[in-house]
Structures are given as structure tokens and as C-alpha cells.
Amino acid sequence: MSGRLAFSGAAIAFALLAAGCGGGSEDAEPAVTASAPAQPDHTGDGSLGTVEVPAGEAVQIRSLNAISADVAALGIPNQRGVELAIADYGAIRGFDVDMGTGLDDLCSADGGQAAAQTIVADDQVIGVIGTSCSGAAVAASPLISAAGMVMISPSNTSPSLTSDLAGTPGESYHPGYYRTSQNDLIQGEAVARFVYEDLGLTTAATIHDGDPYTQGLAQSFSDSYQSLGGQIVGFAGINKEDTDMVPVLTEFAAGAPQALFFPIFQPAGDFIADQAPEVPGLENTVLVAGAALLVDSFMQLPQSEGLYITGPDLRYGANTNQSTGKDAEAFLTAYEATYGSPPEGAYWAHSYDAATLLLDAIKAASWINDDGALVIDRAGVRQHLDGVTGYQGITGTLTCDDFGDCSAARLTVIRHDDKDDLDASKSNIVFQYP
Amino acid sequence: MTLGIRRRGASRSRTRIDWFLTGLRVVALGVIVIGLAAFIAQQVNSDNPFARWANPDATGLTGAQIQGLVVAGLSQGAMYGLIALGYSMVYGVLGFINFAHGEVFMVGAMTGMIASNKLADAGAWESNFIGSLVLIVLLATIASTATAVVMERVAYRPLRGSPFLVALITSIGVSFFIQNVSVVLLGPGAKAYPGLPEWLTAKYTPLDIQGTRILVIAVAALSMALLWFMVERTRMGRSMRAVAEDKEIAALMGINVDRTIVTTFAVGGAMAGVAGILWGLLFRSVVHTTGFLPGIKAFSAAVVGGIGNMGGAMAGGLTLGTAEAVGPLMILEPLGVSGVSQLRDAVAFAVLILVLLIRPSGLFGERLSAQDRA
Numbered sequence: 001m002s003g004r005l006a007f008s009g010a011a012i013a014f015a016l017l018a019a020g021c022g023g024g025s026e027d028a029e030p031a032v033t034a035s036a037p038a039q040p041d042h043t044g045d046g047s048l049g050t051v052e053v054p055a056g057e058a059v060q061i062r063s064l065n066a067i068s069a070d071v072a073a074l075g076i077p078n079q080r081g082v083e084l085a086i087a088d089y090g091a092i093r094g095f096d097v098d099m100g101t102g103l104d105d106l107c108s109a110d111g112g113q114a115a116a117q118t119i120v121a122d123d124q125v126i127g128v129i130g131t132s133c134s135g136a137a138v139a140a141s142p143l144i145s146a147a148g149m150v151m152i153s154p155s156n157t158s159p160s161l162t163s164d165l166a167g168t169p170g171e172s173y174h175p176g177y178y179r180t181s182q183n184d185l186i187q188g189e190a191v192a193r194f195v196y197e198d199l200g201l202t203t204a205a206t207i208h209d210g211d212p213y214t215q216g217l218a219q220s221f222s223d224s225y226q227s228l229g230g231q232i233v234g235f236a237g238i239n240k241e242d243t244d245m246v247p248v249l250t251e252f253a254a255g256a257p258q259a260l261f262f263p264i265f266q267p268a269g270d271f272i273a274d275q276a277p278e279v280p281g282l283e284n285t286v287l288v289a290g291a292a293l294l295v296d297s298f299m300q301l302p303q304s305e306g307l308y309i310t311g312p313d314l315r316y317g318a319n320t321n322q323s324t325g326k327d328a329e330a331f332l333t334a335y336e337a338t339y340g341s342p343p344e345g346a347y348w349a350h351s352y353d354a355a356t357l358l359l360d361a362i363k364a365a366s367w368i369n370d371d372g373a374l375v376i377d378r379a380g381v382r383q384h385l386d387g388v389t390g391y392q393g394i395t396g397t398l399t400c401d402d403f404g405d406c407s408a409a410r411l412t413v414i415r416h417d418d419k420d421d422l423d424a425s426k427s428n429i430v431f432q433y434p
Numbered sequence: 435m436t437l438g439i440r441r442r443g444a445s446r447s448r449t450r451i452d453w454f455l456t457g458l459r460v461v462a463l464g465v466i467v468i469g470l471a472a473f474i475a476q477q478v479n480s481d482n483p484f485a486r487w488a489n490p491d492a493t494g495l496t497g498a499q500i501q502g503l504v505v506a507g508l509s510q511g512a513m514y515g516l517i518a519l520g521y522s523m524v525y526g527v528l529g530f531i532n533f534a535h536g537e538v539f540m541v542g543a544m545t546g547m548i549a550s551n552k553l554a555d556a557g558a559w560e561s562n563f564i565g566s567l568v569l570i571v572l573l574a575t576i577a578s579t580a581t582a583v584v585m586e587r588v589a590y591r592p593l594r595g596s597p598f599l600v601a602l603i604t605s606i607g608v609s610f611f612i613q614n615v616s617v618v619l620l621g622p623g624a625k626a627y628p629g630l631p632e633w634l635t636a637k638y639t640p641l642d643i644q645g646t647r648i649l650v651i652a653v654a655a656l657s658m659a660l661l662w663f664m665v666e667r668t669r670m671g672r673s674m675r676a677v678a679e680d681k682e683i684a685a686l687m688g689i690n691v692d693r694t695i696v697t698t699f700a701v702g703g704a705m706a707g708v709a710g711i712l713w714g715l716l717f718r719s720v721v722h723t724t725g726f727l728p729g730i731k732a733f734s735a736a737v738v739g740g741i742g743n744m745g746g747a748m749a750g751g752l753t754l755g756t757a758e759a760v761g762p763l764m765i766l767e768p769l770g771v772s773g774v775s776q777l778r779d780a781v782a783f784a785v786l787i788l789v790l791l792i793r794p795s796g797l798f799g800e801r802l803s804a805q806d807r808a
Contacts, residue, residue, distance in 0.1 A: 070721045072622040210776060237776040241727045243717050246506035247759050248775035251767070254493045267624040270719040278637075278644055280498035301718070302629035344623075 043365045043387075044380020048148035051124055055372040058098035060122065061086075061358060064115050064130030064140065064151075065351075066107040070266055073295045075105070075132040077335075077343035078154050081351030082129045084334055088324040089359045093366060095374045097359060105136035107265075112136025113143070120147035126376055127151060127358045129351060134158035134213035138172045145174035148378040150385060152358055152406075153179040154351035157187065157291070158216045163403035170403070172212075178385050178404040180350040180357070180395060182312060182411060184213070187263075188220025190411040190433035191288060191310050195259045196228045198431050199286060205234030205257035207248065207272065209264045217263035217290060233257045240268055245275045253281030263290025266298055274303040288413070294346045296422055305419050311346050312395070313410040314426060322392040323356040331394060350407075353393030357406070361385050410434065455791060462788050469765030476768055489770035495763065498642065503759050509647040509716060511755020512654035516709035517732035518739065518747035519661065520582070520702030526678045526742035527698045528594075530601045534585060534608035536729015538578050538703050542710025543720040544616060545577035546570045547625050550714070554628035563631050567711075575707035581612070582703025583696055591692070609729075616722035627718040634715075650712045657708050658748050661701065665744065674698055678742070727779075731758075734786045740796025749797060758782040 053059055063082045066075030079102040086097045103115040112131050119125055120143050127150040131137045134156045141161060144151045153161075156179050160170035165185050195201050206221050208214035215237070222232045233255030238248050249272070252260065260282070262272050269289060276282050287307045289298070294311035298304055316328035326334075331352060336342050358381075365380025388400040396408025413431040418424055472488035477495070479485065485492065495503075520535045549570045553559040559566050589608050593601045634645040665671035676684040677694045685691050713728070714720060731754060739750025761781035762774035771777070789797060 068617070069622050069723065070624050237773050239776055239779060241723075242778060243728075244506050244510045244759060246502055247762055247778065250495065250499045250503055251763055251775055253499055254495060267717075267719045267721055270624060270626070271717060274718060278502070280496060280502055297623050297626070301626050303718075 042367050042377060042380055043361075043383040044377030045383075046377055046379060048378035048382070050378065051126060051376045052369070053095055053124070053374040053376070055374075058096040059092055059362060059374065059376070060098055060100065060124045060126060061355075061362075062103060062119050062125055062128045062130070063099050064103045064105050064112070064119065064128050064132075064136075065154075066111075066132035066136070067102055067104050068106065071107040071133065073266075073297050073344040074155060074292070074347065075107070075345070077345040077348040078130070078132055078351040080335060080339055080343065081154065081331075081348040082355045084331065084338065085324065085352045085355030085359070088321075088326055088334075089356060092359060092363050093368055093374055097362075103130070105131040105133060105140065107133040107136060109135050109139040112138070112140035116140035116143040120144065120149065123147075125149060126362055126378070126381060129154065129354050129358065131156060132347075133211070134161060134216070135211045137161055137177075138212055141172060141174045141177045145176040148176070150176045150178065150358065150361070150381050152354040152385070153177075153181060154354045155179075155181045155345075155347040156213075157181050157184040158212045159183050159185050159220065160212060160216060162405045163401070165401075165405070167402075173403050176382055178354075178357070178400060178406055180354045180393070180398060180406050180408075181347060182407045183405050184217045185220045185224075186407075186433070187291060187310060187411055188217055188222075189224045190431075191221050191261055191290075191413070192224035192228055192230070193433060194308075194310070194413045194431045195261065195286070195288065196225060196230045199259065201230070201258035201286060203231045203233045203255070203257050204259040204261060205232065205236075205252040205255060205285075206261045207234075207252075207264065208237050209240045209268055210237050211240070211265075213292075214264050214290070218261070221261050221263070234260075238264075238268060240265070242268060243271055245271045246279060249276055249279040249282055252285075253279050256281055257285055259286045259288060261288045261290070263292060265292045266295070269293045269298060270301055270303070273301070273307060291346065294414075296344045299416055299422050299425060300419050302419060304416055307416050308413050308430070309416055310411060310413045312350070313412045313432060314346060314349075315412075315429070316349060316394050316396075319394050319396055320392060321353060321356055321394050323360055326352075326394070328394050349394040353391075353395050353398060356393065357385065357388060357391065357398070360391075459788075459791050462784070462791065465769070466765055469769050472768035473764045485768075488768055491770070492768055500764070501641065501643075503763060504756060505641075505643050505647050507756035507759030508752060509650040509755075510759065511735075511752040512651050513709045513712055513716075513751070514728065514732045514735045514755050515748040515751025516654055516657060516705045516712070517728060518736040518751045519658075519705045519744060521733050521736040522739070522741055522744060522747040523674075523698050523702045525736070526744075527674060527695055528590075528601075530590075530598060531605065531733065532585075532590070532699075532702075533602065533605040533729070533733075534589075534612060535582075535702065535706060536725035536727075536732065537609050537612035538582050538585070538725070539706040539710050539713070539728060539732075540616065540720070540722065540725030541581045541612065542574040542578040542707035543713050543724055544620065544625075544710075544722075545707075546574040546711045546714045547627055547720050548620075549573045550627050559628050560631070563634075570714075571708060571711050574711045575704045578707030578710060579700045579703040582699040582706070586696055586699040591695075609725075613722045613725075620722070622722065624719050624721045627714045627720075630715065630718070646715050650716055653708065653712060654748075657705060661705065661744065664701065670694070670697055731782055734783065738786055738789045738796055740798040740800050742800055743796065743798045746796055746798030753797070754782055754785055757785045761785075 063079045065078040105112045132155050137156045160172045163169050206218040208218040234252035289309045291311040294309050320327045361381045361384035364384040366376040369375050391398040398406045398408050400406040411433050412429045414428050415430050416425040475485040476492045517539050524532045553566045589604050637644050673689045673694045735750035735754045736747045739746025758778050758781050766774045
């Protein structure tokens, strides 16, 4: 306080001096008022610096999702979820929010790293909604974290990005990372319980494609299944580009598994579903697909009929996003009106909630300074997100733990009976956890 | 004097390299022989000491499983072979590798996907499957042929006579161009073929092989026979061989070299189009990157068989396809290697390296034009 008085005194002295030099006292007066304490309540201690958005410009956030190649069905609805959330949320303290051009994580570490470098090069950016793929997040998260920004992923699920849910941070956890999707440990546990307890099958095999996402999921399924008392008779990897799955399926067939859990992507997942019944020894094996295959382009394939598919609980009912007042139905109406077709992937609601969480955090950590600019405290954005408790989103009630897991985690398994009526299949829930 | 020393040094290092290569050959063949022996030992009786020494956890495969692997390998290999023909023929005539040929194959598969889905919507796919199949093969062949011909006219003909690398790099550019055009026109996701009739996906005695795989192998064999007839028995085929032998002399003999080259591209494209449909029937899913890896594998197959040699391309395809299907489980797994299914591509390219080590000109020998030999 004494410092401020001294400053005011100096300013007055300077003003008098300036006036003495002949005029200009009008210019000097604002300097005096600027010194008055003008920061309203906001979160953050300024330790990560602040971003000043001049009046008339927009608050910068980014979308970083898998929007090209075979995984675009996952990432495009994510990016559009962000676009719609920004439109619904409106301005923050009178400042528009700009997502820029949607960036592509290419669903790979290389893609995530390249895009993250582009993002951190712009010091106006506050946060990122993304990535779509865990593999990309492993490379993007350290860069975003080091720049003091935040990233909220709508669909990363690898435990390595947050924690093992028992207090140990994952090897790729970095502060400033959050997600609204479930940790794979929940999906692995859910599928293991479904296969072992619900279906009563005691031997199982699982497959991954070398990606941290699929590998983590296969591993967590395998661990949970064994701890329940089941026996894992096959655990193998393939390459994402493989088309002929007969060799790997034959490898499994040697162990005669009763169930096969394949948490992989299209198109490799298409080939597993198609070729498994053909391999001697797997004719009666129950196939369970992971959440990456809970997409329309997979479910429209003839070979996907009769499969179990696991994924986030998509029954959002009347859940309303507390920041925008929109529910799933209103979102989907707006989505179809804007983009011409309904979303293909499963994580649009997670993306919408992620975006409103970020916008809320920016609001909480910002104030208008005397130049009329919006000042955002980067540490405040993180502080707000760390403290999210009982936030009502479309996906349910979100609460962030110490390592960024904010999901309203509930997982379901559906039985996909009719490729021509996907809505019926999606609501044909045979198991839910917890 | 320095020259002499250098020469002596060079010749000594050459000997070392020779020793090294011989060693590599012995090791590679040794791995295959021991792997196969361990596999057979484990099949016979997994308790014998040799089988246990190689891999105590091996469980062996049933006869049906081994057969399934071989048939899967042959059907994939037949497609590699059909694509490899395009690489090989163009190389034979022009002496350059058209890396965009994998994309010609992808165009065929995409065309088949669009046409078959339209037919399925109209109900013709179910009511008249054979007719529909013939139609989509025709359409895919036309689309692939057109792609190959336009590619030659627009990208390669203006570069004829320029250094080898210029055309090679252009072909890589053409490859990216076609992939991206596909994304723009059809979007990026995986696209499915409609379901196949049950009589085709059923298994047939006596060998218990799925109908689709029989069809794939049969159509590939038929296409190969037609191509052989065309090259060996028709006038056009004779001009192709003449141009491959020596372009200038062929031109002096009154052969239209440009037209012959276009025909070579067209025939290679047609084969790739057929392969595209077979791919669609077998895997029923196609994306814009579908042509990339099969293209690389088919190129390897062409080299394995002996580039420029048509019979070699087909044999190389079958060899490579079978090796990558069978190798992981019947050679590496018995030796206790873990994660063998991820080594599939490694096995395919190891076969390429092995063949080049032992027979540098490929299994059936390279056929080079006079200019290349000179």
C-alpha cells in the first residue's frame, strides 16, 4: 500500500511538473486514477503470467482434433462441439471468443507435437480443446503445459495422461491437462466385469495396435479381468495398416478364447469383426468392440451386427449444460441445422462440456483493465479448472480430480443388433458401470 | 602410389563386405530353417526337447488353422501380384518406378465401392449379384485405366528423357495428389462395400475355404492368364516387348512408341482396377490410404519376382503375401519371439532383403531394356 501511495505521489509531482511546463494536465490526470486498485475478484496468482486481449479483439482458444483420414469421424464432431459451445456461450465480459481454424492432431504423436508447437507459438492462446487421440496428447501435453496454457480433451482416455485413479500421476501427466472423457481404467474394468460377471466367460483375448490408447486399454482390461478371476489366453498387437487379420486371429485361436475384446480403430476394427468368424477356433468367440468403434461408419457394416460395443454412456436425457442452458436435444438440433448431418462420433457432448468448462475458467480468471482490455490470468484458468466440482454438463455431473480427470464417468455396453437402425442399437444397453 | 594403396584398401573392404553378406545369408536362412524345424517339432509333439528349447510356451496350430493362414496369404498375395504387374510392366518399358501405382489401385477400389453401394440401393446387388459384380469390375477397370493413362499423359510424358529421379519424385507427388483428391471428393473416413451374398462368404469343401478367397485367387489367375495372352500372343503385346527391348529401334521399325507406352500404363491400370475390386470383396472397406501399403508391398513383390518380369511379379506377390501371413506364426512364434503379429510388415520386407541378398535380380531374373543394360 505504501508503494502505491509513493507511486501516486510521484505521479502527482510529475503532473504538477508537466502542468508547470505549460498545459497537458488533462493527459496527466488519468495516470492518477490508473493507480487506484482496479482488479475485481478473479482466480489465480499471476504465477504463469497474464494475457491481455485489447478491446475489440477476441479471446483465443484452439481446437486440436483428429479431423482428417480414417479417424475424422472421431475428431470432426469434437471440433464442431467446440464451435457450437462458443456460439452458445456468447461473449466473455464483452469479448468474443475465437477458435481460429480447427487444427489437426492426425491422431499421432507427430501430429500432436507439430500442432502444439503452432499453438504455443501464439502467446494469446489461453487453452486448447483436444486432442482427440491419446497418442497425440502424449506429445502435445508437455508443450501446452510448459507454455502455461491448458488443454481439455474430450476423448483422450489413456491412464498415462492423468493418473491410475489411486493417486499416482501417469508418466505423461503435466499440469494444465484436463479431460471430460473417461480414464481407460474405467473402460477396462467395465468390459472385464461385463465379460466375466455378466456373460460368465472365463477366458478372453485382447488386441491393440501399438497406440498408447489401445495398448493402455487392452492392458487395463487384461489386468481387471485377471483380478476378477478370468484367464487371458491371448494378448497381441497388430499394425494400424494391417488388413489381413487371419494371422493374429489364428494366434488367438490357439488359446481358444471365449471372448475377444478389441479396443482398436477403423479400419483395422472392421477387419477383425469381419475375419474372426472365419478363423477355425474362433467361430463362437464373443466379440466386444471398444469405444473407438462406437461410430456410425463401423456400426453400418454388416459384420458389426451382433457385436457388443462399449462406450461412454450416451443417454444424456435432460442433462443441461449449466453455462449455456442447452441439453443434448437442443445441441443435436443445432448441430444438424449447422452442419447438415448428425454427429458421427461419440464425444461431441464431451467436447461441448470441455469447451464451456474452459470458457467458464477464462471468465473466472479474467478482469477488464483500465484500457478496456481483458486480462486473463493463466494460473487462474488452471486454478478454476482444478476446483471444478459438481459442474452440470450435457454428459452429467463433472468433478475434476487432482490429475485432470473430470469425467462424469459412466460406461455402458450395447448389443448392436441392427445395422439399419443405429438409434435402436445405441439404446440397447445390456450393461452399465459403475 | 596413393592410388595403389587406396585400391588395395578398397579391395580388402570389399572382401570384408562379402564375408559379412555371406554371414547374413547364412544367419537369415538359418533362422528360417530353425524356425520351421521348431514349428514342425512343436506340431508333432510339443514335449520333445528341441521344441521346448525353442519356445516352451508354444501350443502349435491345428491343420485347419495352418490352411487358413496359407489361403489368407495367397489371396492377399494374389492382389499384391496384380498390382505388382503394373509396377513391373512400366519399369520394363520405361525403366522407372511409378510410385503412384498404388493409388491407381485405390481408385479402382473406391470406384467399386461407389458403384456397388449404388447397386445395393437399387436392389440389384442382391437380386443379380454376378451381373453387378461384372459391372463393378468393368467400372473399376475403366476408372483405374483412365487414371493411369491420364497420369502418364499429364505427369510422365512431359518428363520423358529427363533424369530418372525427376520422374520418380513426380510419381510420389502424383500419389499424394490422388490421395487428397479422394479425400476432397469422398471424405476421409473408411467406406464400406455392401454385404456379400451368403453363398459367397460360406466355406466350401473339400478344403473348407471361404468362397470370397476362392473367387479372389481365381479372378487373379484369370487376369494373369489374359495378360500373358495379350503380351505374348497379340500384335500390341509384341510392340510392348519391342519397346521394352529398345525404344529407338522399335520406333524405326514403325512402332508407335507413345501409344505402346500408354497401352502399358492402361493394362497395368486395368490389373490394378481388378485388384481394387478383389480388395473390396475381401476386406469390404476402403479409405484414401488403402493404396499406400499394398502399393509398397506390391513394388517389393515386383522386385522379389524380378522387376520387369511379369511371371515374376505374380510369383513375387504370392511369395510375399504368403510369407507375411505364415512367417510370424510358423517361423518367429516357434522361436519364442514375442509380439509376432506386429512383425508382419517386417517379415514381408525381410523376405525382400533376403531375396536381394541371395538373388539380387529377383527370383525369376530382371528383364532390362537395352538402354539399361548398356
